[in-house]
Amino acid sequence: MQLEFESGYIPESVFSELELQEFLSQFEIEIPLIPHKILRPLGEREAKEWFGRLSALETQIKRHNIDLECLLATSNSLLLLDELLPFFRDQQLEPYHVFDMGRFLRENANLARQEKSIPLSVKGEICIQISRVLDQNVTEDYSNIRLDAGELELRDSINRFEDKIARELELFEKEIFRQTGLKLIYPYPKEIAKDDTILDRVRDCQHLELSDEGDFFKIVFKLSSRIEKLIADKEAARNHWAGLMEEKLAKVNRDLAGYYSVFSEYYKTRKQRIFDYVLLAAIQKFQLCIPTFSTEPAIKLREGILPKLKGLRTTAYKPLNLDLGPGVNLLFGANMTGKTTVLKTLYFQLTLVKFGLPVPAEKLVLSHPPSIELQLKSSGNMGLGLSGFADEIRFFCKKADPSSVFLIDEMFHSTDPINGVELSKAFLTGLSYNCIYLCTSHYPEVLNIPGIRFFRMKDLEGEINTGDIEKLLKQVPYEVEEITAHEMKRIIRANKKPLLIALQFPLPEKVKMNIQKKINQT
């Protein structure tokens, strides 16, 4: 099963950087019934139904101690009927379609027995009813149309004709060989040189004719009237047979016609159920969680993971814990403390929810986001002819339905600090309180805006003088904590960390001296 996201929703650069396709590969197991699935963004009602169904199924499976691996193994035997359904609808099923349908119903019955305590929402009687029709019309192994004694006799008579014709042709070929010495096989003609010594014998043979092909003669067969009659009789019997079979197949189609709508609904539900099993198996295997929805705009994430980063940092990786409410949430933090990673982790988690997937977290409770927008530090958009600044302004022009989530990295860093502060203030006080904004900023001036929740990335503790950047990165806490505006102002005033961190890099000595001087002054 190949999974992919519907294109156009997730920006390509983010899709690739966050390795969303790699995450999808966790769900890709061999399921013939779902060879390929495109995940589409879900609306609020749809998402609630989707995750509600998945959650209820997970509970039932746990309660009844059902082995998901067994369910998936049986599901693996179900044939894909997508190609067959239009023929079913149009009453144009052929015997090989009936064969596939029969096998599907047989395997589906096995699966339904395993699902006794978790039956599908669409009733399975339709499968029993179709099976009855098939039992009446086709052989037990579904390999052919069921024939009565007269029809079997007619087919046998065609075969007897064939055998008789074969025997007659064998005698015919032997007679040609006796008369000419040529071993010919009907119906293949043979070419012969115009001066061949056997030419006269061929001319004298009543079973052969010569056709002049320019440089050579072609020897063709002249069948006896007896063989010709046998062939004509066989053809007549075959035509009669073809008419009978056409009628028999039409009857199978007529008998099944009334079941199409319900069966196609059942088939759709069956596919959905098997996809649910795939998701639940991945939840078990990779410790994922099913998100739940709140009525008010909020995001509560516990131990949320960005798999790519976890893979890179292994032991040093810290999952994200975050509680966001409606309106503006402003995240401060020194450089290299993980502010952008917070935005990316949240975007990753919310995108999965949007597309109906479980998330790599311990718990996620959120209001369903109609849209999730991420604005990382931009150097502009050449394709649209926008500068970094214009690109950022354009981001804020996007439609903001209630509960939409906007994640913005370093607000208005793209202009001078004086105007950047003014623009930040203007936007932060004017943004909708129905949506959820998480912005990062370095401007202390915005701390005076009322009605904003402030967060900060926990800072490096103790002395920063390792001289080893890798070691330094391992000391970063990568944790978010809520903080008051007052406390944040104090921290910013006392903050010398960017200067101290800069000193850990192999800068020119003159630059280092300047930085050290500034540290000493403050």
Place this chain on the structure above:
Amino acid sequence: MKTISFIGSDKNAGKTTAMLYVYRMALERSLKNKPVCLASIGINGESVDAYENRAKPSITIMKGSLFVTTGEHVSHLTGQYSVLDTIAGSGFSKSYVLARALTDFSVVLEGPNDRNGVLKMKEAIDQTIADCTCLIDGSIDRQFIGHPLVSDSICFALLLSNRKEQLTKAQDLLQALTLKKAPEQIVDIVAKYEDVGDKSLLIAQNGEVLYQSAEVPFLDQSLREICLIHKNASCTLYLKGSMTRSLHSFFAAFRNLTIVLDNFTLYQNISTRSEATKSFLPDLTLYHSVPLHSLFLKQETLDCPLRLPVEVPVYNLFRENPHAIGI
């Protein structure tokens, strides 16, 4: 399961006629205890040649035989076949029906067109009837036909016209089909790289791999450069790409080089200039060598100017000649 694939030197070289002949022979020998399955790579068996608008031999499946084709080709045959399996799934653009004929009838055969598809089809046949002879109407422009996983042996239908170029091409193909297998130690080295996707490997006499590349050999300039550096040393060059005219000409003077082609189909596009062939100094061998089952000649002229391999049965279904065997 034993698989015999049929290829032709040219269009209308008599490939289908050859397959039907072998089919008939197989039926006479083993109808009762060893069923025959007819299959095709791509589509074969149409009654009329779409390009030349002339009749082609139809494929008659005999009662009891197995066949593989698409559903559309059996839609008029209800009740005359029983379905044994359907072959579909990811990687298939169409689904195929594996069936047993309950009467004799003519049918258009159509099968998968790529290696994985053909292998999947063979797997389905093998799982249904293990001990059968599978006859595949193939195509020389499918390189995988020369892989032992696909074919146990090859039947080659050879058109002999009075056109010099066509005859030279036919002789080249014959030469390619009868090339000897590469030495075991080279096969072992190449085998280690088989799944990597390399299209060329230059191997020194001591077994060291001097060069490996996934680039198409005839476009690979680095390959040529490294080969020139080692021109005077005894080396082996494995190629999994066509031995094109330019490559053939480039390597013609490499006296100490042994070229190992992945399979015989890669030799088809070389220059047909006889002088180029004569002055080609490297040894040519095959990595995947599939035995030549038999040759089927279709002669438009009375002469047979080709050097036919003596150890391979030669049939002429269209004309008696000194090479005709068993007709």
